[in-house]
Amino acid sequence: MSQTLSRGLQVLELLAREGRPLTAQEMAKSLGLSRPIVYRLLHTLAQHHLLSNEVENGRYDLGLGLLSLSRSVQKDLRSAAFPIIKSLVHQLDTTAVLGLRDGDEVVYVLAVEPEFARMAVRSREGTRRPIDDSTSGLALRLTLEPSPDDDEELRQARAKGFAARHIVIDYQATAIAAPIPSFPGPSDACVTVLFPNVIDDIDDKAAVIVEAAQRVARVVRI
Template sequence: MEQSDFAPPRHGSSARDELDRSVSQTLSRGLQVLEVLAAEGRPLTAQQIATALGLSRPVVYRLLRTLAQHHLLSTEVGNGRYDLGLGLLTLSRSVQRDLRHAAFPIIRSLAQELNTTAVLGLRDGDEVVYVLAVEAEFARMAVRSREGTRRPLQASTSGLALRLTFEPSPDDDAELRQARAAGFAARDVVMGYQATAISAPVPSEAGPSEACVTVLFPNVIDDIEDRAPLVVDAAERIAGVVRI
């Protein structure tokens, strides 16, 4: 028999190898787009992404269209900018389950120690979504915070805690600079009401924090400096048991 009866011609094998390399390169570049957006912590234009990756705009546009079709990117931020999409939440559901399981005893202990409500928030684009909320068992009053609640990154204490881990910018306001210096965020207005929120970012070695721990008090308290270290410690302990 001819050799071709046993194996495809070499030129066919080479073509497949070339196709495999092309697909692998495209996948790698798509993942790099997501990594750039995650590291920047803000929406970027196609040109900014192309510059960061050293790719041409036509190549980046093709990647962006494909990622957006799979809901891994959002184009709703406007001004021709792209941000991470909600499709990533679907892919990360199992990770969230592991995160919730690992963080629960720490969040519960914090809520019990401060006799209030403690929540774990994850950054989703320009919002914070609360994936775990625990109320102290014997708290006489509590700020209700349902799991799945979303708060704007720019207008919440949790968002402020996450933003303090971003690269400093000349546009940073005094509140953000103060939070960055302290290592935590605190406000005495919660969702429009006179109350207190203290929030600390969960440390990340990969760049800006993607998670934060927040405690909510139904009144304005005057011992924030005494309670904040407990929140910071809880965030650090979560970082020690699960990678976010």
């Protein structure tokens, strides 16, 4: 593995995770690197327009060059899924996201929030959640072959065909996720709906979400 390339990617991942501009000193501290190394990385990334240093107080932010790189990433999936996800948001009046498996994480490649809801869960595209400890991850894992090591939560989710938890990003709320069917083999994509409070009619809401996930599968090949 290229150490320099890995460090440069860590800088981009840190800025994406923090969601705000950072100074070189802040990045060096977070990444455990010396400031001279971080400055060299920042200079190189800025030359390729992946970083912007046109931020006050010596802070750096993600650059517009990333847009040209990300524009084609899962473009067909996002384009095909968007009207379905938007319709789901309108129907349930809450936030919905499209998640893709990336190693041992689920990354949200599409997030749609309701326009006029009094209260909604905010979610950014690029947000990552662990496969083993998230509702989205549970939805993907339920499509795996059953194992004697499966816990009760996974067995129940597999029996129902969807995952549900009364916690959203460490808050008491409700998340419901349905895998997007993939044949053959386990699913690598899911639709997750995030409710800002704890709801009781999970099965009714889940039926709508499962149907939306099936519609996505029909219009795009995962």
